Amino acid sequence: MPLLDRNGNAEDRWTRSEGAGIGNIPAALVPWEVLVEALDTQEPAQVIGVLIPNNVPFAELAPFLPRLALVAIAFPAYADGRGFSLARLIKRAGFAGEIRASGPLIADQFAYALSCGFDTIELPEANAARQPVSRWLHARDSFSATYQRGYGESGRNVLDQRRAARAAAPIAAE
Amino acid sequence: MYRYDEFDERFVRERVAQFTDQVTRRLDGSLTEDEFKPLRLKNGVYLQLHAYMLRIAVPYGTLNSRQLRQLALIGERYDRGYGHFTTRQNLQFNWPKLRDVPEILGLLADVEMHCIQTSGNCIRNVTADHFAGVAQDEIEDPRPTAELIRQWSSAHPEFSYLPRKFKIAVTGAEADRAVIKAHDIGLRLRRHPDTHETCYEISVGGGLGRTPMIGKVVRDYLPKKDLLAYLEAIMRVYNLEGRRDNKYKARVKILVHEIGAEEFTRRVEAEFAQLDGPSINADPEEVARIAAYFAPPRYEVLPAVSNTLEAAKAANPAFARWVEVNTVPHKAPGYTALTISLKPAGQAPGDATSEQMRRVADLAERYSFDELRVTHAQNLVLPHVRQRDLYAIWQALGEAGLATANVGLVTDIISCPGLDYCALATARSIPIAQAIQSRFADEARQREIGPLGIKISGCINACGHHHVGHIGILGLEKRGIESYQITLGGDATENAAIGEILGPGLAAEEVPDAIERIIGVYLAARSEGESFIDNVRRIGLAPFKAAFQETARAAA
Amino acid sequence: MAAPAKRVPLPAILLANDLLDGDVVFAFIDGADPLAWTRDPALALVAADDAAADRLEAFAATELRGNKVVDAYLVDVAIESGSPVPRHFRERFKTLGPSNRPDLGKQAGEGIASAPKG
Numbered sequence: 001m002p003l004l005d006r007n008g009n010a011e012d013r014w015t016r017s018e019g020a021g022i023g024n025i026p027a028a029l030v031p032w033e034v035l036v037e038a039l040d041t042q043e044p045a046q047v048i049g050v051l052i053p054n055n056v057p058f059a060e061l062a063p064f065l066p067r068l069a070l071v072a073i074a075f076p077a078y079a080d081g082r083g084f085s086l087a088r089l090i091k092r093a094g095f096a097g098e099i100r101a102s103g104p105l106i107a108d109q110f111a112y113a114l115s116c117g118f119d120t121i122e123l124p125e126a127n128a129a130r131q132p133v134s135r136w137l138h139a140r141d142s143f144s145a146t147y148q149r150g151y152g153e154s155g156r157n158v159l160d161q162r163r164a165a166r167a168a169a170p171i172a173a174e
Numbered sequence: 175m176y177r178y179d180e181f182d183e184r185f186v187r188e189r190v191a192q193f194t195d196q197v198t199r200r201l202d203g204s205l206t207e208d209e210f211k212p213l214r215l216k217n218g219v220y221l222q223l224h225a226y227m228l229r230i231a232v233p234y235g236t237l238n239s240r241q242l243r244q245l246a247l248i249g250e251r252y253d254r255g256y257g258h259f260t261t262r263q264n265l266q267f268n269w270p271k272l273r274d275v276p277e278i279l280g281l282l283a284d285v286e287m288h289c290i291q292t293s294g295n296c297i298r299n300v301t302a303d304h305f306a307g308v309a310q311d312e313i314e315d316p317r318p319t320a321e322l323i324r325q326w327s328s329a330h331p332e333f334s335y336l337p338r339k340f341k342i343a344v345t346g347a348e349a350d351r352a353v354i355k356a357h358d359i360g361l362r363l364r365r366h367p368d369t370h371e372t373c374y375e376i377s378v379g380g381g382l383g384r385t386p387m388i389g390k391v392v393r394d395y396l397p398k399k400d401l402l403a404y405l406e407a408i409m410r411v412y413n414l415e416g417r418r419d420n421k422y423k424a425r426v427k428i429l430v431h432e433i434g435a436e437e438f439t440r441r442v443e444a445e446f447a448q449l450d451g452p453s454i455n456a457d458p459e460e461v462a463r464i465a466a467y468f469a470p471p472r473y474e475v476l477p478a479v480s481n482t483l484e485a486a487k488a489a490n491p492a493f494a495r496w497v498e499v500n501t502v503p504h505k506a507p508g509y510t511a512l513t514i515s516l517k518p519a520g521q522a523p524g525d526a527t528s529e530q531m532r533r534v535a536d537l538a539e540r541y542s543f544d545e546l547r548v549t550h551a552q553n554l555v556l557p558h559v560r561q562r563d564l565y566a567i568w569q570a571l572g573e574a575g576l577a578t579a580n581v582g583l584v585t586d587i588i589s590c591p592g593l594d595y596c597a598l599a600t601a602r603s604i605p606i607a608q609a610i611q612s613r614f615a616d617e618a619r620q621r622e623i624g625p626l627g628i629k630i631s632g633c634i635n636a637c638g639h640h641h642v643g644h645i646g647i648l649g650l651e652k653r654g655i656e657s658y659q660i661t662l663g664g665d666a667t668e669n670a671a672i673g674e675i676l677g678p679g680l681a682a683e684e685v686p687d688a689i690e691r692i693i694g695v696y697l698a699a700r701s702e703g704e705s706f707i708d709n710v711r712r713i714g715l716a717p718f719k720a721a722f723q724e725t726a727r728a729a730a
Numbered sequence: 731m732a733a734p735a736k737r738v739p740l741p742a743i744l745l746a747n748d749l750l751d752g753d754v755v756f757a758f759i760d761g762a763d764p765l766a767w768t769r770d771p772a773l774a775l776v777a778a779d780d781a782a783a784d785r786l787e788a789f790a791a792t793e794l795r796g797n798k799v800v801d802a803y804l805v806d807v808a809i810e811s812g813s814p815v816p817r818h819f820r821e822r823f824k825t826l827g828p829s830n831r832p833d834l835g836k837q838a839g840e841g842i843a844s845a846p847k848g
Binding site for chain 1: 179180181182184185188189191192195196199203204205206209212213295325326328329330331332333334335336410413414418448450453454455456457459460463
Binding site for chain 2: 753797800819835
């Protein structure tokens with residue numbers, strides 16, 4: 001499936017495995033149901049990622065994070081925004097691996113996904129065909145800044161930019 | 175009122191460009207209708223029965239004359255010369271073309287307005303007390319809070335794809351004029367009993383519609399500085415755990431109901447405890463920057479009572495009645511807050527023509543420090559009027575058909591547009607409102623009855639707030655014709671209550687009789703000075719149900 | 731997947747909203763084939779049998795895919811004075827306009843020019 005990162009098309013080094021039998025696949029992406037089993041068979045140089053449905057309680061996922069290099073969160077529909085909160089929680093927990101959104105997202109969600117901590121988006125073929133990468137990159141830059149603090153790149157929120165503008169200019173008497 | 179700085183201005187312009195691009199991609203097929211629909215909803219574009227509908231955000235109901243004139247112009251140029259003010263303080267146009275919407279959005283951006291998030295499964299317009307800043311019982315103006323939340327909730331990366339719509343309201347007085355208890359989050363500014371600092375009481379899980387519920391208090395005293403972090407905690411719990419399997423069970427009120435208020439509160443507090451407040455909350459400078467825009471205008475020093483006004487009242491009884499019914503006491507001596515009724519006989523409740531909008535804009539500019547408000551009752555308010563100017567205003571309003579003296583009375587009906595416009599409706603509501611107004615046209619009789627809130631919804635979604643009407647009317651369908659259910663005893667104030675059904679549905683022509691009988695029971699049973707809703711609370715529903723059955727029997 | 735939803739009773743017409751303008755349009759035949767859209771409900775093509783209804787639905791699918799219209803669906807009608815009138819009051823309103831504003835909508839002739847073009 002086509003993969004995007006913040007700069008456009010990305011190489012996918014991960015291989016999806018249907019079950020826990022991941023052999024010596026260097027980077028194995030396994031379904032949530034077989035994660036424990038897969039981790040048990042993990043080879044020394046092997047990295048493991050998990051594809052989770054978007055209704056997995058974060059508390060259940062958290063213990064596995066130190067052993068994962070990728071968490072892919074399924075988006076059953078682009079209107080189902082649970083993945084954005086999950087990504088946020090995963091990032092907050094200090095997860096240093098890749099966080100991926102997997103499903104029929106639309107380009108207009110790209111900036112939101114990146115702001116919430118997603119590193120990559122994995123799209124179904126048909127969706128990718130209708131929305132070429134150029135559209136994703138264009139949509140990514142729709143807004144110069146967000147109103148919310150703590151999302152996305154620091155400095156790209158309105159409150160901080162306001163503060164900087166105030167500091168740079170002398171305060172005019174009202 | 176708040177004025178955009180360069181950052182707000184840039185945001186709105188970028189949003190216009192984004193939506194224009196989305197329309198283009200819809201037309202060339204790169205976005206399907208399924209994908210486009212949530213995007214256009216987030217820009218206030220609905221598809222209704224006869225045409226698209228455009229819902230324009232009026233943040234906490236506050237407008238200036240320049241903005242209202244622009245709305246009048248848009249109505250003329252792109253619509254049919256009128257607009258409809260809604261129960262969430264917004265404005266709707268009923269006939270825009272999708273091809274014109276980008277242009278309309280540009281015109282709105284020119285006057286610091288937009289249609290952002292007035293629909294869709296996101297945080298909607300934050301509403302507030304329409305007497306904010308001027309009411310005598312106010313502890314603190316709720317609008318700086320509303321403005322802070324408005325900015326924070328705009329294009330929120332994490333909370334733009336919620337299970338369902340999300341509505342927030344703020345009040346700053348003991349009296350609740352913002353219906354906060356029927357909102358997903360209701361905020362009330364209050365004083366902490368020990369520190370006397372203002373803080374927030376936070377309710378969650380109010381809402382009308384299919385399963386009406388009153389909000390539950392989750393936090394009695396939230397320090398003001400923690401507002402955004404606390405809201406983030408609530409939204410995250412809802413976003414993750416709100417139901418997604420059933421559209422009719424997806425509001426936060428269902429989650430609160432299903433897991434219990436206590437458990438919901440526990441989850442919110444647990445999430446809140448994990449948040450780093452300083453990196454989320456607005457800093458004191460920003461809070462002060464916003465609050466400065468809502469400082470009181472430069473009121474003149476005036477006597478509490480205006481001799482000019484008293485003389486004009488004595489000379490003109492009709493004027494005196496209008497003053498008594500449509501004005502309320504004001505913080506500043508010699509001033510008053512005037513409600514302009516958009517419920518004259520023969521006009522759809524809440525509608526105003528472009529000409530009427532211009533008239534109100536002129537009056538606001540000249541007599542109200544260039545400020546006006548939209549109320550959830552679909553009326554307009556001039557919040558800072560000198561008492562001595564009332565007569566001139568009344569005359570000017572009279573010329574525009576805007577001087578009806580019925581605010582809060584039986585003909586001041588709240589009504590959604592209903593099946594005459596709305597694709598979701600099951601029955602018409604406007605003709606019912608007009609039939610009731612016609613039956614109670616006599617102004618003396620209206621004053622005799624006193625304060626009485628009738629609210630009409632054309633379907634179970636309850637946009638007319640019928641559940642919290644003293645008398646509520648719900649339009650449904652029975653055997654292929656429109657059928658109206660009457661409820662009694664609802665209350666939209668701090669004494670929030672959901673009305674109870676009186677009996678089976680009635681045909682449209684039976685509704686005015688039923689209302690007459692209900693009011694007849696009240697008039698016969700009321701004690702001295704007792705209002706309708708107080709009477710209902712005192713004597714209970716039984717006498718009214720009996721009278722209602724009479725109507726049903728008489729009609730059969 | 732479950733069997734497709736039951737079709738509305740016949741006879742029926744096909745209506746939709748124009749994508750760009752938003753107003754209600756009806757499938758009709760201007761003289762000879764092919765199907766096209768008109769703003770005038772009186773000219774709506776009436777499908778009296780399943781084959782005709784199939785054609786209307788195929789037309790709807792094409793027009794939806796072609797980004798011409800939205801929300802296209804069949805509406806069952808009665809024939810009154812030779813013209814199709816929707817049986818359900820909601821759909822009747824779509825052919826008329828707001829009942830409190832007889833000066834607006836199709837009931838006032840809006841969009842219904844002498845030449846029945848879509």
